[in-house]
Amino acid sequence: MKTLAFLLTSFLLSVSFCMAQVDTVYTHTSKIPCVVKEITPEFVKYSFPGEELINTVYKNAVQKIVFKSGREEIFAPSAHSKKVANLHAFENVTITLEKNEVNGFLKLGEASSIAQGNTMFSALNQVEDRAQKRLKIFAAMMGGNLVYITQNEATKASSWGSNNVRYSKPTESFLTGMVYSTDVLDINKFKARIGGKTEFSAVESANFTGTTTSIRVYPSKRILKLRSIKEENGLLTIEGSLEGASKHKAFRVASFDEEFFHIFYEDKGTAYNIKMKI
Template identity: 35%
Template sequence: MNMTKSAFLFVLLLFSVRAFGQTDTIFSNNEKIPCIVKEIKESSVVYVHPGEELLNSIYKNAVQKIVFKNGRVQVFAEATSFNAVKGVDDYEKVTVTAVESEVKGLFKVGDVSAKAVGTTELSNQERVKNRAYRKLKMVAAMMGANAVYLTNQRTEGNKIGYFSSSSAETNLTGVAYTNRLPDFNAFKELLDRHKGKMTQVLEVSLGGSSTEYAKFKTNKPFTIENLTGENGLIVIDDKYRVVGFDQQGFNVYYRNKSKWFNVRVDFGE
């Protein structure tokens, strides 16, 4: 009887392994998708779930690689072209694009804007524009983004008149994206393991009229009353959005009027 049962379990296991080996696996930025790949298009991958006929698609920007059932591996440069941005100091790694298709499949984290104005009527217009782009990247990095889709750019040169003059100015607006969001369940498990006190140890701020961010060491208690996960975003107390975490603590982003903030919170003992 036991031998018969063991043989049955062995056959069942062997069947399961073979069945799994008969599927392809898409490795996206956030999950593994066992499937059957039907077609790889210019900007997307078309697939079906095992045992189904409904066609699904995923943008190539969200696909890291596909492991086919025959063992062949195809890596997608679209997903690996985005740099990891771990904090505001990595702002230079943020990608800014005016091509909407380049952010298809990424996760939207919010709208972003930046403005830079020359200090005098003789300010270099190109330098003013570069300062605006630099600030745009800083804001995106504070939001936990590594890509910005630029929706509008307005640049005005110096104006020198008899009665009035104005300096060069650049205004930028766009949408901030990331190719990888913090995992809600993993963050919640981390909080459950660290039930001690939490302390805000660093605050990074950037004002609407500034083109440089400021850093301040802090020592403030931090508490969490409510934690939600919606559309892939982790929100604390309807105010702070978690942009990253590690075993020692986490970073949150929030905005107060025309000022952006990124705060580091460490776990206590």
């Protein structure tokens, strides 16, 4: 037994010594023992110990680097992102036209919105503001806090006529964007939070069609029965059944805290966000 304990202690000390001889890059989802080669405005470049191949990770995804000397370099959160705890904080969603501002963050999916002026005289910027608001609401319901615009089409009001009949087309704005989250949900923390429970009761339901600028929120007692939880490409998904959504067998976890978690799904162009009591 003494020999076994000695060997185990020697192994742990050896591992600790080896780790101390390399740098460690901490991302939002992992810890990478490596040799940091270069830090550029967009990337952290590194090699694994004993290798020459250069790997890269976006700086947006890096929280800190602990160098083998013991020095730490902390990377500030993206200046372009804010915390969106739930769908009611949609105003904190950031919209960007710069692709490099979303590099390294978790992609949640695509969202689109369209807004029209109430009359021919509606200002284009007011219509665009409404389209952006709808995009922010949709992103918040998905659990996102950052939207990269991939398509932006706007038309000003116009009119024409013939044979004494006059036609008009109102001002219109159409936006499509990719929704991102700067935070990755931890499946182990979520499992620990809910314990061994497999049945949950909703306290609030919300839906949004993208053709209005307001979310429909109402009390709810829908029951969610959980069969399994899985994580794939950073997305946390519950497989199970939900009252009122019988054809859906999987629901993505948009966010969670000590008391509640929110699930998200879409059906026929409508986004749903259900608040479940833990």
